Amino acid sequence: MARNPYLPYPARIDETIIENESRDIKTFRLAFEAPANAAEFQYLPGQFAELSLPGVGEAPFGIASSPTEAGRLLFSVKRTGLFTEELHSLEPGTRIGVRGPMGKPFPWDRMAGKDLLIIGGGFAFTTLRSAIVYILDPANRSRFGSVLAVYGARTPGELMYRTDLAAWQARKDIGVHLTVDKADEGWTQHVGVVTAVLENLKPSAPNTLAIVCGPPVMIKFTLLSLAKLGFSDSCVILSLEMRMKCGVGKCGRCNIGGKYVCKDGPVFTREELRALPVEY
Amino acid sequence: MTEKRIPVTDLDGLLARFQEKGAVYAPANDEAGDVALAPLARSAPVILEYRNFRLSPKAFVLPQNQTLLCFKDGRAEEPGLPAGQTVLFGVRPCDARAMLALDKVFLDGDLHDPYYAGLRARTTVIALACTRPMSSCFCTSVGGGPAGADGADVLAVALDTDLLLKPLTSKGEALLASAANVLSDASPAAVKEAEEQVRAAEDQIPPVKAEQCARRLREAYDSPLWEAASRRCLGCGTCSFLCPTCHCFDITDEVRNGTGRRVRTWDCCAYPLFTLHASGHNPRPTPRERWRQRVMHKFRYAVENFDRLFCVGCGRCIRHCPAGMDLRTVLKEVGA
Numbered sequence: 156m157a158r159n160p161y162l163p164y165p166a167r168i169d170e171t172i173i174e175n176e177s178r179d180i181k182t183f184r185l186a187f188e189a190p191a192n193a194a195e196f197q198y199l200p201g202q203f204a205e206l207s208l209p210g211v212g213e214a215p216f217g218i219a220s221s222p223t224e225a226g227r228l229l230f231s232v233k234r235t236g237l238f239t240e241e242l243h244s245l246e247p248g249t250r251i252g253v254r255g256p257m258g259k260p261f262p263w264d265r266m267a268g269k270d271l272l273i274i275g276g277g278f279a280f281t282t283l284r285s286a287i288v289y290i291l292d293p294a295n296r297s298r299f300g301s302v303l304a305v306y307g308a309r310t311p312g313e314l315m316y317r318t319d320l321a322a323w324q325a326r327k328d329i330g331v332h333l334t335v336d337k338a339d340e341g342w343t344q345h346v347g348v349v350t351a352v353l354e355n356l357k358p359s360a361p362n363t364l365a366i367v368c369g370p371p372v373m374i375k376f377t378l379l380s381l382a383k384l385g386f387s388d389s390c391v392i393l394s395l396e397m398r399m400k401c402g403v404g405k406c407g408r409c410n411i412g413g414k415y416v417c418k419d420g421p422v423f424t425r426e427e428l429r430a431l432p433v434e435y
Numbered sequence: 436m437t438e439k440r441i442p443v444t445d446l447d448g449l450l451a452r453f454q455e456k457g458a459v460y461a462p463a464n465d466e467a468g469d470v471a472l473a474p475l476a477r478s479a480p481v482i483l484e485y486r487n488f489r490l491s492p493k494a495f496v497l498p499q500n501q502t503l504l505c506f507k508d509g510r511a512e513e514p515g516l517p518a519g520q521t522v523l524f525g526v527r528p529c530d531a532r533a534m535l536a537l538d539k540v541f542l543d544g545d546l547h548d549p550y551y552a553g554l555r556a557r558t559t560v561i562a563l564a565c566t567r568p569m570s571s572c573f574c575t576s577v578g579g580g581p582a583g584a585d586g587a588d589v590l591a592v593a594l595d596t597d598l599l600l601k602p603l604t605s606k607g608e609a610l611l612a613s614a615a616n617v618l619s620d621a622s623p624a625a626v627k628e629a630e631e632q633v634r635a636a637e638d639q640i641p642p643v644k645a646e647q648c649a650r651r652l653r654e655a656y657d658s659p660l661w662e663a664a665s666r667r668c669l670g671c672g673t674c675s676f677l678c679p680t681c682h683c684f685d686i687t688d689e690v691r692n693g694t695g696r697r698v699r700t701w702d703c704c705a706y707p708l709f710t711l712h713a714s715g716h717n718p719r720p721t722p723r724e725r726w727r728q729r730v731m732h733k734f735r736y737a738v739e740n741f742d743r744l745f746c747v748g749c750g751r752c753i754r755h756c757p758a759g760m761d762l763r764t765v766l767k768e769v770g771a
Contacts, residue, residue, distance in 0.1 A: 159513055159549050161503045161697070209506040209697075210690030214713075236713035250509055371716075397718070398710055400686045403546040406702070407683030408709060410732065411718075413739040418546065432656060434710075434718040434728070 160403045163207040163252025164192040166228075170247055176312030179234040180278050181243055182219060184227060185253060196256060198222055199263055200285035201394065201422045204255030205402050206230060206242065214238040215399045215417070218256065219281040221288035223295070228253070231281045231315060257402045258421050261286055261366060261392060269364045270300035274377055276307045276349055276369025282394060283368050284316050291329060302329040303358055307349040307373070309336045332356065349373055350380040360385035366392045378425065391425035395435050411435055438626055439600045439611055439618040443483065446598060450475055450524060452614040457520030457557070460495075462488070472523060483593045486569050487527045487749060491679035495523060496537060496554045499676075502696045503550065503686065509693040516553040522610065524561045524591075529574045529747040531562040531587035533679030538586075539741040540682055559610050561600075562587035564633055568640045571750025573763060576643040579747055581636035582629075592629040597621075599629050643748070644767045649738035651770025652731055664765050665726035667758040672703035674752035674760075680733065680745040683709070704728050730765055 170184040183206075187193040198204075198218055205213045214236075220229035234243045245251070261282075271290065275283040283304070290299055304323070308314045314333060323331045334345035334352045345352050349369070365386055367377050374393065381391055397409035397416040409416035412431040414423075423431075441449050453459050454475060463479035465471040470485035472492055502514045534555070541551035562584035565572075574580055584590045588607030592599045599621050602608040611618060675681040685702040689695045702709060705725050711717045719725050737745035746762075753761050 157547055160546060161550075162513055163511055165510065207511070209509050209511065209693060210688050210695065212688050212697075213686065239713070252511055396712070398712055400684070401699075403548075404543065405540055405546070405548055405682070405684070406686065406699070407704065407732075408685075408702075410728075410736070412731075413736040432731075434724065 158195075161254070161401070163205070163213075163254040164196065165189070166192075166251050166253045168245055168247050168249045168251055171245070174231060174315040175278075175308075176310070179243075180231055180315060181234075182229055182231040182315075183242070183251075184229055185251060186226070186228070187253070188250075193226070196228070196253070198256035199260035200289045201260035201282050202256040202258050203282075203421060204230070204253050204257060205399075206232075206238075207252030207254060208238070208241055208245075209252075211238055211241045213252075213254065213400070215257070215402060217282035217285070217394070217421075219284050221285045221292065223289055223292035231278065231284075233278045254402060257417055259419070261422055262364075262424075266364055267298045268300065270359075270362055271302045272358050272363055272365040273302070273304040274306075274349060274353065274365060274367045274369070275304070276373035277309075277313070278315065279368040279370065279394075280306055280315050281368075283366065284319060286366065287323065287329070288319070291323070291326070296328060300362065303332075303356065304329065305332045305334065305349055305352050305356070307334045307336070307352070307369075311335050311339055311342045348376070350376045353377065353380050354383070358384065360387075360390070364390050364392060366394075368394050388426035388429060389424050393423055393425060393428065394421045395423060395428075396421070397435060438621040440597045440621040440625055441600065441618050443593065443596055443598055445617060446481060446483075449614055449617055450481065450522075452617060453522045453524070453610065456610070456613060457522060459522045459524060462525040462563075472525065481524075483525075483563070483598075485525075486567060487530070487565075487751075489677070489751070489755070491530050491533065491677060491749065491751065492523055492526050492560075493530075493533065493537065493679050493682075495521060495558055496534060496551055497541075497682055497684075497701075498554075499701050501550055501699050503699055504697040506688075506690050506693060506695050506697070511697070514696070516550070517557070519557065521558045522561065523558060525563045526560050526587065527565060527749070528562045528582055528584035528587065528590070529572075529579050529749040530679045531560050531584045532574075532579050533586065533747045533749070534560065535586040536680040536737070536741075536743055536745045536747070537682055539737075539743060559589075559606050560587040561589040561591055561607075561610075564590060564592040564629070564636070566593070566632060566636050568636055569750060569754070571753040572640050572748060573643040573645070573750060574748035575637055575640045576645045577744050577746050577748040580633070581640070582633040592632065594625060594628055594632070597625060599625060643763045645734070645744070645746075648734040648744070648766060648769070652735040655770045656727070656731075658769065660765065660768055661723045661727040664760070665722040667760050668705060668722040668726050669758055670705045670707065670722060670725070671757060672705050673755050673757065674729070675703035675705060676701055677751040677755055679747060679749055679751075704732070730762070730769075734766070
């Protein structure tokens, strides 16, 4: 019989990492209590899971680790509401439930053989980290063409995953452009909005798929830039955020048009989103 | 199995026979004097003359509050599923059909809902054909009818002195077989009388313009109609709570010192909190978007996803709306 979709896997917090200067984004490294559950939790970058704290509730978060990082299950969470306040207060060793993986991942079959343009902003970079780690894995890298990433944050101190970013920038098989709205002393990289960097880089559109995750205002202008650069709507991939409860297409909360973000998304092409009401 | 009959005077005996299989609920007067589905009891006689219950029977398969998980010392456990069978006698055909809509959502392959499935499997539904529709009824315009009881296991028609019983599923056949010795075969004349009675009931229901609603709604997303139609909406949620197909729910925790439960509770898309993000952003910020969502979900999205309207024409949302909103007006005007 199928597993009860409401029953979380028991896990514990193994490590917490503060990601930014504002100290309101933390990465939680989780470990499943039962090795069989770890084996069952098969995911791909772009998917999400519900984290569960008895008495507090549940909330959905994109998975920030890649399945290629064996034994590392990461979620980066910005302190925003009741659940995330509580989560941020927890120490390593605390028990936590994990329900998932849920939703559709980035379209990895379609992405094979393509050049990839990855654009992220702010704390929405989590599943993009997952995607980049996955792409750069030695077993996967040859399946994709060139990889170009543009990541923007308000200040250098707000960029997440700084160890990863430095490691990626040292590699020859990925271009990583970092930009900040406001530089500080010692910042030698781009200053300005993501779209300015993007339009300077002029990535070629043919045979390229773009994945975009970020705050609504960044998405809005990035979509305009991508259209200007010649990207068709079917080649632009986005990930939606919606309030969710069940995560399995029942509770109706994340319903947009005929779709449920939890099971039909969260990943959609720009073309698919054009067919939906703008209720996100 | 052919249609069976039993004298109305023997109904109590028949229901008592069903009670040997499990809990039986039948129409009886409740404390407020309304007819409602109640546990069979000697003190409350079964009523056959009623329009429809104020509450739809969806709570038997999707309770208003239902435990999803139990927490003991911070660990989550599955609650046991209720054992035993339930027989519902006297469900109106529209409400029986509504269960087919709920099935589409909750019995969905990989994402099967074990709690709904458990309650649905143990519930046997005997629908009772309508003879006197209400002014708010419009089942015949949304694929149903006074005896259109897909979703029920047995269809009953009450004649003057007899009750006719027609099994519709194997579950219904098994139920009637278990009471075979108190049932006899219905005569062709009685079957004909029942058909005529149903036709007479059908004729009393005025048509509502629901045809092509999915297409019409697709073209009417930006219509000014939504603003006007939603102006009266108080966001009270009465329509959703009484609707036999509304199934959206919230999940909350009731826990003290690591012990308690996670519970799902009926929710409603008319509530602003339904879609409010933690960031403060709300994708459906006003009654206009929320009321549109309610109509779109039932008459367009459900058709696109399941090829089925999520409205059975029971009219509860019309009858009980404290602001007098009427879905039929929207259906008539939209895309017309």
